[in-house]
Amino acid sequence: MSFPHKLLAPGEEVVVESFPNWSVLARPISVTIVVVAACVAILVYWVSAPVWALYVFAIVAVITFCWLAAKVVTWRSRLLVITTNRVIYRWGVVRRTGREIPLERVQDVTYHQTLLERLVGAGSLTIESAGASGQEPFPDIRHPAEMQSLINRLMSGDRESYRRAAEARRAPPETPPPPARYEQPPPPPRRPPPTSSVDPAAPHTAEVSPVASPARAPGTAPMSAPGGQLGDRLRDLERMHELGVITDDEFDRKRRELLGLE
Numbered sequence: 001m002s003f004p005h006k007l008l009a010p011g012e013e014v015v016v017e018s019f020p021n022w023s024v025l026a027r028p029i030s031v032t033i034v035v036v037a038a039c040v041a042i043l044v045y046w047v048s049a050p051v052w053a054l055y056v057f058a059i060v061a062v063i064t065f066c067w068l069a070a071k072v073v074t075w076r077s078r079l080l081v082i083t084t085n086r087v088i089y090r091w092g093v094v095r096r097t098g099r100e101i102p103l104e105r106v107q108d109v110t111y112h113q114t115l116l117e118r119l120v121g122a123g124s125l126t127i128e129s130a131g132a133s134g135q136e137p138f139p140d141i142r143h144p145a146e147m148q149s150l151i152n153r154l155m156s157g158d159r160e161s162y163r164r165a166a167e168a169r170r171a172p173p174e175t176p177p178p179p180a181r182y183e184q185p186p187p188p189p190r191r192p193p194p195t196s197s198v199d200p201a202a203p204h205t206a207e208v209s210p211v212a213s214p215a216r217a218p219g220t221a222p223m224s225a226p227g228g229q230l231g232d233r234l235r236d237l238e239r240m241h242e243l244g245v246i247t248d249d250e251f252d253r254k255r256r257e258l259l260g261l262e
Contacts, residue, residue, distance in 0.1 A: 003081045003088065016082040016150060020075055020140035021122035028071040035064045080138060082150060087127060089138050101136060105129045109151050111144035127151070233258055 003017055039057040043049060073093055081088040087106070090098040106129050113123035123144035127136045141147055234255065241251040 003079060003090075008083065009085060012083050012085045014081060014083050015154070016080070016147070018080045018142050018147075020078050020080075021120065021142045023117070023120045023122045024075050024140050025071060028068050032064050032068045036061050078140070080141060080147075082147070082154070084154060087151065089136075099136060101127055101129050103151070103155050106151065106155055109148045111141070111148050113144060230258060 003014065005014070008014070039061050043054065043057055046053070074091075077093045077096075078091040079089070081090075084103075086103060087101045088098065089100075090096065106127055108128040110126045110128070111123050112126070117123045121143055123141055125138040125141045125144045125147055127138065128134065129136065237246075237251060237254050237258070240246050241248070246254070
């Protein structure tokens with residue numbers, strides 16, 4: 001079971017939360033394996049064993065497994081917690097016991113390791129504090145040398161760095177800003193269509209430049225000046241008639257030929 005964070009003081013942060021070393025379970029696991037193996041071997045070689053012997057060996061195996069399960073639960077119930085303000089050690093399944101030592105009262109931290117404990121990374125930690133309790137032993141600690149160094153750093157005033165690191169872990173990760181989008185330049189303004197000064201409601205009439213009407217021969221009807229090459233030839237013909245180059249009869253005959261009246 002883990003340490004309830006609701007028991008932390010305001011501004012207090014958990015630095016380490018550790019269970020005892022796995023070597024605590026080495027002996028119970030070995031005993032269980034030996035007992036179960038012995039029961040199975042006896043049943044295999046004792047072919048003519050009575051029925052009651054089967055029940056006895058089965059009960060022994062079940063009791064051994066229950067004893068191992070109790071050891072595992074006891075191992076999980078022991079908890080060492082080091083916060084930025086204190087050292088907490090709790091143990092017990094039915095009857096729960098807790099021990100707390102404020103870091104301000106810690107005077108000395110000592111760890112002990114045998115050769116076998118050094119091989120498996122276990123050891124015991126002893127904390128000497130001011131008061132009537134004196135020395136407080138914490139057995140079966142994982143990596144006791146690192147725990148001793150951690151407590152000494154916290155005692156020397158390195159608590160703010162751990163508090164800031166814990167706050168950084170709790171803070172939500174910063175979302176990266178969205179990639180910059182390349183904005184397309186706005187389209188050029190559309191030019192309005194040229195407006196005409198002519199009133200659209202007025203009827204469309206072609207502009208005709210005034211032309212001096214040539215003198216007509218007596219008895220001839222007025223004619224409209226056709227356009228194009230035929231008009232040019234008719235105007236030349238009228239100019240020659242005005243200058244007196246051709247007579248009235250010749251002018252009338254030539255004009256009819258040009259207009260296709262003959």
